Amino acid sequence: MEILNHPNLPLYLLISFCILLGGCGISLIINQPINQPFNVTASSISMSTLDMFQIIFFKNLLATFLIISVSILGFKIIPTFFIGLNGYILGSTILSLNYNPSMIFAIIFPHAYFEFPLLLFSGACSFIIIDEIKKTGLNAYTLLKKHGNPKIRYILKNYLFYPYILILVPGLFITAILESTFSLWNFRILLGV
DSSP: OGGGGOTTHHHHHHHHHHHHHHHHHHHHHHSOOOOSOOOOOHHHHHSOHHHHHHHHHHHHHHHHHHHHHGGGGOOTHHHHHHHHHHHHHHHHHHHHTTTOHHHHHHHHHHIIIIIHHHHHHHHHHHHHHHHHHHHHTOOHHHHHHTTTOHHHHHHIIIIIIHHIIIIIHHHHHHHHHHIIIIIHHHHHHHHTO
């Protein structure tokens, strides 16, 4: 797959990771720790595994698709915002768990193991797409009108379509299985439900 051999992939993975950590750090600095027990709605714990799987899978598919697809507009601020927002949500989750290591492991481990690397990969793909489109000299409007351009087809096929279909979708499927089984099971045990 072409994107895996792109020379800027390691750099953009590192940048995406720094943006994620930055969003998490901002959340931890801005928000105050919650001095009360973690409150969980009964509906989220009593949800069936299949319902939880569907929600997680389709939410993550949409998020990663948005990060990659808006990159054709040529603005690096858009994927940066989405990755930073995910980091901010991560920091808020850590705060809401009162830094409890068992709860953080039960809830965040599947994210850290699969979902966050996939998020970082989608961010790196979007930055690469932006760079490659800028090399063509086309702006966003012209790009959308000239989708038949061979250079644009090559970029969209190798840096957007193939990574999304061959890496992100299967990875998000595995993540949704882990989160809807392993995380939910751990969470119910920790809460004694």
